[in-house]
Structures are given as C-alpha cells and as structure tokens.
Amino acid sequence: MRSFNVQDCVTLAMEANTDTEHMMTIEGRVSPTMQIDPRRARFPCCIVWTPLPIISWLVPFIGHIGICREDGVILDFAGPNFVCVDNFAFGAVTRYLQISKEKCCISPDPSSYNSEDGYKQDAPGQDGLTWDDALQKSTQEFQHRSYNLFTCNCHSFVANNLNRLGFHSGGWNVVNLATLIFLKGHWVSTASMVRSILPFAIVFTLGLAFGGSTFLTYLAFFTCILVGWFLLGTYCFKNLIQL
Numbered sequence: 001m002r003s004f005n006v007q008d009c010v011t012l013a014m015e016a017n018t019d020t021e022h023m024m025t026i027e028g029r030v031s032p033t034m035q036i037d038p039r040r041a042r043f044p045c046c047i048v049w050t051p052l053p054i055i056s057w058l059v060p061f062i063g064h065i066g067i068c069r070e071d072g073v074i075l076d077f078a079g080p081n082f083v084c085v086d087n088f089a090f091g092a093v094t095r096y097l098q099i100s101k102e103k104c105c106i107s108p109d110p111s112s113y114n115s116e117d118g119y120k121q122d123a124p125g126q127d128g129l130t131w132d133d134a135l136q137k138s139t140q141e142f143q144h145r146s147y148n149l150f151t152c153n154c155h156s157f158v159a160n161n162l163n164r165l166g167f168h169s170g171g172w173n174v175v176n177l178a179t180l181i182f183l184k185g186h187w188v189s190t191a192s193m194v195r196s197i198l199p200f201a202i203v204f205t206l207g208l209a210f211g212g213s214t215f216l217t218y219l220a221f222f223t224c225i226l227v228g229w230f231l232l233g234t235y236c237f238k239n240l241i242q243l
Helices: 006-027 131-142 154-165 174-184 190-211 213-235
Strands: 046-051 063-068 074-079 082-085 095-098
Touching: 046 174, 046 190, 063 154, 063 174, 074 131, 074 154, 095 174, 131 154, 154 174, 174 213, 190 213
Parallel strands: none
Antiparallel strands: 046 063, 046 095, 063 074, 074 082
16 A cells, blocks of 8 residues: 655645635635736726826826726726726826725616615625626726716716725715725825826916916816816716716
8 A cells, every 4th residue: 555655645735725726716706816016007906096187287186097807907988988998098007096895795786876775785696796797897888878078987987886896885976986096095106196296286386486376266266167067966966977
C-alpha cells in the first residue's frame, strides 16, 4: 500500500480547495475580487467622476460621472442612445467612491422604490440580480434614451443604476448623487486633484483680477441658475429630470 507523505496531503488539499472554489464560482456564490487600478482605469463597483470642460472651470463641483462593473470597467451615459463602455467620455477619472455590495438590495426595476417602504425583497426562490446584471439593465434602458444636459444626463444614468442596485434603499437623484461624490469621493492622486481644481483657480483669479465684483456677480448668478434648475427639477417638478 502506498504511503502518503506531507507533500501529497498538501497537494490533495489544494486540489480539493480549487474544485470547491470552481464550483462556487460557477454557481454564482462568489465573484473574483479586483483591486482599484487607476493606471488601467479599473474601479470595481465604484462611482467615478471627472471634470467637464468649461462648466467645471466655473462650477468645480459639477462634472461627468459614471459607474463601474465588478471587473472595474467604466460605464457612462455620454450622448443620445449611447453608453460608453471602458472609454470614459471626458478623460481620466479624478475622483471615485467604491460602493459596498452589502449596502445594496438589488431590484430589477428602479421605479419600484418607495420612499416609505424602500425596495420590496425578492420573493422566496426568485433569483436575484447580480451587480453586473443591474448595470446591464440600466445600460440597455439608456441606450434608448435621448441625452440632454438639463433633463437626462450622466447623473441620471448613475442614479438609475444606484436605485436598481438598491444602494442605501434607493431614492437616488442627480442632486444627492452629486453631493455624495463631492463630499465622499476620493481623489485618485494629487495630480488628479490639481487637474480638477487648477482650471477653476485660474479662471477665478483672472476673473477677479479683471472683472472684480462684476465677475463675482455673474459667476454667482450662473451657479444659482444651474444649481437651482436641478433642485427644482428634482424636488418640485419631479418628472422634469429623468432617472
């Protein structure tokens, strides 16, 4: 009879563990974990942000936003009937916020959100959606939508995804989403922070030097009009801004 040494036992244990992990992956119980890798533009399960030309130079907290699949690939609504895949529309990501799956309750329909009851849990035995399934459904929906900076934009797309994912029980819109990334987003690097803030600093300095109080008045007016539009469209005229 053959005797097993320590090396044989270790080999058998590793093979058994590999088989178990393989079966669990096939059954969908576990998914491979990935690390954030800005050099490859991979931000698994993250909301990502980058400044917009001209608009962000005047109002630095307004920018372009996207959401990422589990493998880190970025999805962003960038034009009529067009969702970019792995090609962030306005340049490299400068801020990101990783979303915990534990805080999500994925729903097949983002419109099923109720402010009082939140999302209804799936019926017993009903297969739940994965993170990527939810993003795919939102992508398919927005591939048949017209793009409008003021009524249906990149923030609408990400808010739709977050509501479908049931992140913090849903209820996301363009205003609280922009607030979330502005307050809790992490800078990718110091260079990214400089790239985002420097244009605003230059425009503000030049405007103040040459325009003085007149520049400040027009800047404040522009900011109030822009922010006011989204506040009114989100909280007063709820069908104005699409999600």
